[in-house]
Amino acid sequence: MNRNDLRRVDMNLLVIFEALMFEKNLTRVAEKLFMGQPAVSAALSRLRDLFDDPLLLRNGRGMEPTPRAVAILKELQPAMDIISGAVSRAKDFDPSTSCAVFRIGLSDDAEFGLFPPLLSQLREDAPGIIVVVRRANYLLMSALLASGEISVGVSYTTELPANAKRKKLRDIPCKVLRGDDRPEPLTLDDYCSRPHAMVSFSGDLSGNIDLDLARVGRARRVVLAVPQFSGLRDLLAGSEMIATVPDYAACALTQGSGLRAEDPPFAIDAAELSMVWSGVHDNDPAERWLRSRIGEHMSRTL
Numbered sequence: 001m002n003r004n005d006l007r008r009v010d011m012n013l014l015v016i017f018e019a020l021m022f023e024k025n026l027t028r029v030a031e032k033l034f035m036g037q038p039a040v041s042a043a044l045s046r047l048r049d050l051f052d053d054p055l056l057l058r059n060g061r062g063m064e065p066t067p068r069a070v071a072i073l074k075e076l077q078p079a080m081d082i083i084s085g086a087v088s089r090a091k092d093f094d095p096s097t098s099c100a101v102f103r104i105g106l107s108d109d110a111e112f113g114l115f116p117p118l119l120s121q122l123r124e125d126a127p128g129i130i131v132v133v134r135r136a137n138y139l140l141m142s143a144l145l146a147s148g149e150i151s152v153g154v155s156y157t158t159e160l161p162a163n164a165k166r167k168k169l170r171d172i173p174c175k176v177l178r179g180d181d182r183p184e185p186l187t188l189d190d191y192c193s194r195p196h197a198m199v200s201f202s203g204d205l206s207g208n209i210d211l212d213l214a215r216v217g218r219a220r221r222v223v224l225a226v227p228q229f230s231g232l233r234d235l236l237a238g239s240e241m242i243a244t245v246p247d248y249a250a251c252a253l254t255q256g257s258g259l260r261a262e263d264p265p266f267a268i269d270a271a272e273l274s275m276v277w278s279g280v281h282d283n284d285p286a287e288r289w290l291r292s293r294i295g296e297h298m299s300r301t302l
Contacts (some may be wrong), residue, residue: 001059001240006093009050010046011083012043012188013043013046013047013050014076014080015033015080016029016033016043016044016047017047017055017072017073017076018038018076018147018148019032019033019147020040020044020047020056020074020076021056021069021070021073021151022143022146023125024056024062024063024064024065025062025063026040026041026063027272028045028128028178030193036057036249037087039174044056045068046062050069051069051072051111053066053068053069053072054066054114054144055068055069056069057074065141067268072255081163081278081279081280082280084280089211092285093285093286093289095125095126095129095289096125096126096127096187097128098126098128098129098169098286099129099130100126100129100286101129101130101131101132102129102130102132102151102152102286102287102290103132103134103149103150103151104131104132104133104134104150104151104152104153104154104290104294105133105134105135105136105140105141105144105145105149105150105152105153105154105155106133106134106135106136106155107135107136107137107138107152107154107155107156107201108135108137108199108201108227108228108229109199109229109245109246109248109249110273110298111133111135111246112228112229112230112249112252113229113246113249113251113252114154114248114297114298115133116252117297118293118294118298119131120161121293121296121297122290122293125293127233128169131167133159134149134150136153136155136174137155137156137201138155138156138157138158138201138300139201139202141153141155141157141160141276142159142160142161142164145160145161145276145277145278147162148278150229150279151278151281151284151287151290152275152276152277152278152281152287152290152291152294153275153276153277154169154275154276154294154298155274155276156172156273157273157274157276163278163279163280164276164277164278164279165276165277165278165279165282166274166275166276167274167275167276167291167295168175168272168274169269169272169273169274169275169295169298169299170272170273170298170299170300171270171272171273171293172246172247172270172271172272172273173246173247173268173270174209174244174245174246174247174268174270175244175245175246175247175250175261175263175264176191176242176243176244176261176262176263176264176265177213177232177236177242177243177245177250177253177254177259177260177261178236178241178259178260178261178262179236179238179239179241179258179260180238180239180243185262185263185265186242186262186265187200187265188216188218188265188266190265191220191264192213192218192219192220192221194220194221194240194241194242195221195222195223195224195240195241195242196220196221196222196223196224196241196242196243196244197222197223197224197225197226197232197235197236197241197242197243198222198224198225198227198243198244199226199227199228199229199232199243200226200227201227203225204225205222206219206222206226206266208269208271209244209268210250211251212266212267212268212269213266216266216267218266222280223241224241225262229249229252232245232253232259233253233257233259236259237257237258238258244264244268246273266283273298275291275294275295277291
């Protein structure tokens with residue numbers, strides 16, 4: 001295909017193709033791209049004609065890409081990243097007049113404990129922007145960045161896409177939350193004998209805290225796992241249960257509640273809270289502004 005032939009290609013179709021390859025579901029693509037499902041179905045039909053391939057085939061209740069569709073995506077994504085970056089960099093960014101939509105991935109602890117003051121500053125500097133927050137723990141971050149569903153994320157992170165960038169924001173010291181009325185601090189024996197609640201994104205009943213306890217030959221008894229931090233305020237109040245949480249989450253949870261926070265009675269290796277973003281947005285003026293605000297607000301120590 002020469003450059004003149006490219007005039008026959010609708011760029012919108014390629015955006016829909018990319019979304020279809022990640023979502024593998026017409027309804028979810030329609031919701032993601034703010035389209036009607038019939039329009040997505042029509043686009044898939046045009047894509048099949050364009051590439052002379054079925055692209056997606058029914059597999060039970062879902063859809064699976066054909067080998068040719070996978071190969072096409074592998075070739076198209078870098079080119080689409082380059083085009084997207086070039087268009088974004090060509091635009092000036094003025095936060096006071098911008099109506100940009102920013103899509104941020106946040107782990108629950110970051111959203112609960114660190115996001116509110118960031119949002120206040122964003123709204124003050126850029127009252128016309130729209131902020132979309134997606135739940136993005138370390139299990140989901142890589143896929144959300146790779147699919148373009150978020151441009152930047154804040155969480156504890158592990159594996160990331162090859163073109164992703166990472167910046168450490170801060171260490172994550174821990175505090176022990178308790179809702180009982182006894183004034184004395186917890187000893188290690190108290191800590192290990194009390195029932196524990198934990199926030200578990202995947203439903204696991206153990207985590208890094210248990211590894212730190214094992215190093216001193218101890219263990220805890222987890223009796224409750226919940227998916228988000230906000231519920232701990234009511235669950236711990238007036239009970240013997242305790243929870244070990246990031247210091248910034250503890251600060252938010254103790255405000256206006258009967259809970260109190262104290263240092264753990266043993267050494268805990270601090271994890272790292274990181275900001276990660278897609279390399280295609282590295283020099284985007286709007287995204288650079290957003291990342292500077294995230295870094296400013298979420299790297300502060302308490």
